[in-house]
Amino acid sequence: MTAAAAPARAARRRPVRRGRWTxxxxxxxxxxVFALVFLAPIAYSLYLSLFRQxxxxxNAFVGLENYQRAFADPQFWSAFGRxxxxxxVQVPIxxxxxxxxxxxxxxxxxxxxxxxxxxxxxxxxxxxxxxxxMWGFMYGTRFGLVGNLNDALGISLPxxxxxxxxxxxxxxIVTWEFVGYNMLIFYxxxxxxxxxxxxxxxxxxxGQWRVVTAIKLPAIRGALVIATIFSIIGSFQLFNEPSILxxxxxxAITTHFTPNLYAYSLSFSGQxxxxxxxxxxxxxxxxxxxxxxxxxxxxxxxx
Amino acid sequence: xTTTAPATTPAARPAxxxxxxxxxxxxxxxxxxxxxxxxxxxxxxxxCLYSLVPLAWLLINATKSQGDLFTSFGLWFSGNFHLVQxxxxxxxxxxxxxxxxxGNTLLYVVAGAGGATLLAVLGGxxxxxxxxxxxxxxxxxxxxxxxxxxxxxxxxxxxxxxxxGLTNTPWAVIIPSLISPFGLYLMWTFAAxxxxxxxxxxxxxxxxxxxxxxxxxxxxxxxxxxxxxxxFTMVATWNxxxxxxxxxxxxxxxxxxxxxxxxxxxxxxxxxxxxxNLVITGSVLTILPLVVAFLLLQRYWQSGLASGSVKE
Numbered sequence: 001m002t003a004a005a006a007p008a009r010a011a012r013r014r015p016v017r018r019g020r021w022t023x024x025x026x027x028x029x030x031x032x033v034f035a036l037v038f039l040a041p042i043a044y045s046l047y048l049s050l051f052r053q054x055x056x057x058x059n060a061f062v063g064l065e066n067y068q069r070a071f072a073d074p075q076f077w078s079a080f081g082r083x084x085x086x087x088x089v090q091v092p093i094x095x096x097x098x099x100x101x102x103x104x105x106x107x108x109x110x111x112x113x114x115x116x117x118x119x120x121x122x123x124x125x126x127x128x129x130x131x132x133x134m135w136g137f138m139y140g141t142r143f144g145l146v147g148n149l150n151d152a153l154g155i156s157l158p159x160x161x162x163x164x165x166x167x168x169x170x171x172x173i174v175t176w177e178f179v180g181y182n183m184l185i186f187y188x189x190x191x192x193x194x195x196x197x198x199x200x201x202x203x204x205x206x207g208q209w210r211v212v213t214a215i216k217l218p219a220i221r222g223a224l225v226i227a228t229i230f231s232i233i234g235s236f237q238l239f240n241e242p243s244i245l246x247x248x249x250x251x252a253i254t255t256h257f258t259p260n261l262y263a264y265s266l267s268f269s270g271q272x273x274x275x276x277x278x279x280x281x282x283x284x285x286x287x288x289x290x291x292x293x294x295x296x297x298x299x300x301x302x303x
Numbered sequence: 304x305t306t307t308a309p310a311t312t313p314a315a316r317p318a319x320x321x322x323x324x325x326x327x328x329x330x331x332x333x334x335x336x337x338x339x340x341x342x343x344x345x346x347x348x349x350x351c352l353y354s355l356v357p358l359a360w361l362l363i364n365a366t367k368s369q370g371d372l373f374t375s376f377g378l379w380f381s382g383n384f385h386l387v388q389x390x391x392x393x394x395x396x397x398x399x400x401x402x403x404x405x406g407n408t409l410l411y412v413v414a415g416a417g418g419a420t421l422l423a424v425l426g427g428x429x430x431x432x433x434x435x436x437x438x439x440x441x442x443x444x445x446x447x448x449x450x451x452x453x454x455x456x457x458x459x460x461x462x463x464x465x466x467x468g469l470t471n472t473p474w475a476v477i478i479p480s481l482i483s484p485f486g487l488y489l490m491w492t493f494a495a496x497x498x499x500x501x502x503x504x505x506x507x508x509x510x511x512x513x514x515x516x517x518x519x520x521x522x523x524x525x526x527x528x529x530x531x532x533x534x535f536t537m538v539a540t541w542n543x544x545x546x547x548x549x550x551x552x553x554x555x556x557x558x559x560x561x562x563x564x565x566x567x568x569x570x571x572x573x574x575x576x577x578x579x580n581l582v583i584t585g586s587v588l589t590i591l592p593l594v595v596a597f598l599l600l601q602r603y604w605q606s607g608l609a610s611g612s613v614k615e
Contacts, residue, residue: 026429127542
């Protein structure tokens, strides 16, 4: 489990007025709203996925028909393949950079630590819409930096918004947005490592590298796992960046570019709510399974 | 601990960045005073450049007119300083709709992020410091639900809300914003570290009720964590795009993000006026308040991060 170890056993003879349910008084409000905006829609999604709107006769129960359709749907699988590729390439790059920077800042061996920390974190404050529009303009061959470079050097760089490159371009935008955020998660975890450990390591003659591998990385394992899980979830949910770039690169980004974009197009342009819910549920289940596997592997002792 | 006191007085800030007041106890060991490394600094500086150059591009291009955007070099000024005109145009275009969007965004942030932080603080404290039936289930359900893609929720939430008559109202944006699973997780780990269980035991022995113990003893200890969670939920609600995009039809209720995207899309529609200069200037105005909030709140969450490391 995470740093939140089980609270120490309460004293034996505790007053009756604090029952076993006291904790619910604090967790209850969160869970109540959570039930309304998470659990109820999920239940409703499951319900939708088992039905079909028919022109005649309204709502009909169709069992797993929607699921069969999804499993045989090439558009869905191409979208799924795309986000899987994205995940395999973008997440390690992003988390790797974030971890290196966090270790560098935490090591106290930099000039201008706090300036770096806030500057690298700053892109997180930029909304996805603004980040995507900004990068999208810069990628542009008309008045973007790519166009400028082509004019200035008389070369023709590959167009970042072309169908072949647009996924990498989106990867760059997402990396830019979230490197600082992940860096801060790692950095915060590093700050609570007891300094006395480093002193002990120094007395034992451990070098910097040894301190990183033997003390720092194990100490922030929980943070690493959480960041990985959130990044995986984020990759599978990829929507904002491609959806906004669509306006700037209409030929490169199809309506089924990512599973989420596909589900969105199905329901808001196609009115196919039932099938859209099915696609979303399949993605949700796949995401949960992968997140769970990552957590189990990450939390194993002595990995 | 009084070591953080000087950090909260702005006057005490020296001019050189990175040499701010030290937030930790006076350093005694060489572990705390390692050699500075030029190489590490250069590597970090590269990541820093990567983070800042696009923002510089945005700022520079906010000073250009629509025509100059296409004719001048992207990372330098066009010689024709158009910023004031751009800002005026942005604020007055279409009867000042941008100002209205800003107001909406503020409403969503105050109600959504404020409520989300409150719920996360209460819930995180409850998870960290109490054992209760179903605690493991709560964690599993929250983590599991986070993995469900946004659209899986968005479509049914939209249908549910439209039955309740909530779509196209601010409630449709605020209510879903109240849940921040990440905030709950942050608060949980923070409370577990920051509140010694002995302290709770002592308060109980002294006869303080749960509510009083939480309000008078735990809240002050949790303050740095609360600021951090508030910062994250503020960013999440300020930057929210997908939810309002689905829930709102009426441009009068748009937040800034959806509004900017509508402006950008205008160029692609037949007969639409291209207003890229306003999109860029509007973008600058959109990120400015958050950047300022970050810089102002920085001192708090810095001290929060630092106080967590003071173990003596």
